[in-house]
Every structure is written in C-alpha cells, then in structure tokens.
Amino acid sequence: MGYKYNKEDILNVGYEVFRKNGYHNVGINEILKESGIPKGSFYNFFESKEDFAQQVINQYGLSNQSLMEKFFEESSLTPIESLKSFYAMVMDMNEQDNYAGGCLVNNMSMEVGRNIDNLGAAANQHFIGWLNVLAPIIDKGQKLEEIITAYSPMELAEYLHAGFYGALSRTKVTRSRVYMDIWLDITFNLIKT
Amino acid sequence: MGYKYNKEDILNVGYEVFRKNGYHNVGINEILKESGIPKGSFYNFFESKEDFAQQVINQYGLSNQSLMEKFFEESSLTPIESLKSFYAMVMDMNEQDNYAGGCLVNNMSMEVGRNIDNLGAAANQHFIGWLNVLAPIIDKGQKLEEIITAYSPMELAEYLHAGFYGALSRTKVTRSRVYMDIWLDITFNLIKT
DNA sequence: ATTAATAATTAGACTGTTCTGTTTAATTTG
C-alpha cells in the first residue's frame, strides 16, 4: 500500500495550472488547493517551487516526446504528409483548448528561461529532444525527394519548430486559428519539392 | 518648470525591467528603485500596475511602429532586400542585448495576454499595427515580382512575423543567433520568386 | 505472525518577507 498522495498527480495539476497561468502568476497555494494536498506533503515531495516546476517541465517534455515518436511510428503517410498531419493535430488540440494555454515548455522558456537558469536549460533540452524526433522524418522526406534539400534536416526542423511556435503564440491574443492554418499551408508548400 | 518627475522616464524604466524580467516577476518597488521615484508619485501618474504596464506597452508599440515606418521609408533597397535587412537589424540589436530580453510586446502577449485582457488586447493591437507596416512593402515586392504571389501581403506578413518571433524566442534559451540567422536565410529564399 | 523500532508521509499552523495599493502630510508650482 502506498501513501495517500503521489507525485504524478501533483505534477499533473502543476502542468495544467502553469500552462494556463504561467510561473510567477501561480502560487504554491493554488497547486495545493487544486490537488487537495497539504503543504507538508508538497514540501516532502519537492524541494521548492522551482524544483517542482522543473519536474513538471521534465514530465511533460518527455511525455510529449513519446507522443511524437509514437505518432510518427504509427503514421502510414509519407514523411512530409506525416509532419503536416502532426502539426494539424496539435493545432486541433489547441483549438479545443480555446487557445488558452499553449505549450508549457515554450511558455516557461519565454517567461523564466533567462531568469531561472535551471528551468531555461530544462526547456531547451526538451526542445532539442523534440527536434531530434522531427529531423529523421525530414531526412526521409528529403531522400524521397518530397522535401527541399537546400537545408539540413536539423535546420528545417528548427524552421518548423520556430514557425509553429510563432504561429501558436499569435493564437493566444487573436483567439483564432486563422493564421496558424495559413502558417501550415505556407510552410508545407514552401518546403516541398 | 515642470515637476520633478515625468511619466516618460518611468515608462522607460518599466520598458527595460518588464522586457527582461516579465510582468508578474516584477514588483512596483523595483520600478520605484530603478527610477528613483517614491510610491506616491507613481500612483499619482498611474492608476495601478496594470495601467502602468499598458502604458509601457503602448509607448513601445507606437515607437517601434514609427521606427519601422522610418526604416522602410529611408531604405534604398528593393522591397524584399529591405525587409531582410530590417530583420537583420533587429537580430543584431538582439545579439547586442545578449538575447536577454526579446520583444516586450511579444513577451507580454505570451505571459499575460490571456490572463489580463487589457494587456493582451493592447499587445495584439500593436502587432496588427506592425503587420500593417510590413504588408505594403510585401505588396510592392509582389508587384515587382520579387516575392511569390500565392499568398496575400497580410498572410505573408503574418508568416514573417510569426517565424521571426519563433526564432527569436529560441535565442532566449540557446543564447545563440545561429537558428535565427538560418530562419532569415530560409525564409527569404523561400518567399522570393 | 505479532510486535517493536524506524522511516516516510501527512497535516496545517506559523514565520518573515514581499506584494499592490492607501493615506496623510509636506512641498512645489501656476
């Protein structure tokens, strides 16, 4: 028999709350209230708010990477179509969320990436992990002559990554997916052979 | 003779501090300390922290729009080269800043754009203002057959805008302009005819 | 198997600091 609470439940609450409300805008008490655990238990599991946030980032970063790997493994489409359908799926998820949260790792990276070194480094590490999932798919697409070869797979992966997050961030204030859809259309028209 | 302090000095301090450290991470006391004014004077000029931040956003948003307009007016390059050199200039400025702050309006839009409506709306308004500076230049480039015509000037403006901010945000955690430079190269190769 | 000892977890009151914003009085300007 385990104890009453477990870390993962608290991390999941942290994920949702941080993603929607940011880091400095969220107090520990909000995490406690949402997860129903008392303060003593929280500080038994986590050293500090910063340590907690780092574990939240790591949990989401790794689970998102698994999701990406699984998506591309299971996809029966060609590389470029597979990539496009991946972004379309993420965009659908964001629409269902009413464009409220965006990506936790990107939000954290922007808000505290330069002020809290550990959190910035964690965010960057997961970005690199995700890019390393994209690059081999792009490589395949290039070898199949679906995707332009003027740039390396990693360069194009960064290009997709940056463009997508730029477009995603626009949805936060426009509350519309219009330009995110256009981003997808333009990007995949431009990188195809 | 005016009084001892004026709003613009305080707004400039707010610009620098908010840009580098965010909104919720910055207390009024930090603004007071940096600008050397007492609390009473601050609340004489501004209704609240939120009101202050909104005026900071508006001042920077408008001044950046003027800077853009002036840049393109004075540029002797062709439209597409003019656009590219504009982004190169902004990238240089960001490098000189050691990738520490990024764009105030974008940062605010990301951190509080969805939680503090007034600030989100202000950020979005300035984004639209900037896009409306870019679009006519893109239009000219299309008419000169320098730029692809498959997408409208506004669509391409959003594409540049989103991609640039995505690439810019990457510099915050990588502390390197490598992929920002690659973004510039890829983007302008892809949108040229 | 039961019990005793130990370790981990739960619980929430409490601390000291920082937060935004208020208030009242002094000072400066037109």
Added chain:
DNA sequence: CAAATTAAACAGAACAGTCTAATTATTAAT
C-alpha cells in the same frame, strides 16, 4: 492661495518556505 505633485509611513493580503506533531507504512526482531 489653490491645485498638482512629492514623500514615505502604513495596511492588508499573498508569497515561499519552516516547524512540530500526528499518522501511516516499512523493516527487523522475536
């Protein structure tokens, strides 16, 4: 002298984190 501004003490709430005690789970001994 009247209005605007300056000045800083003050208030109340929220903040991250600590502390002591209680309960619960695990391990060791019998």
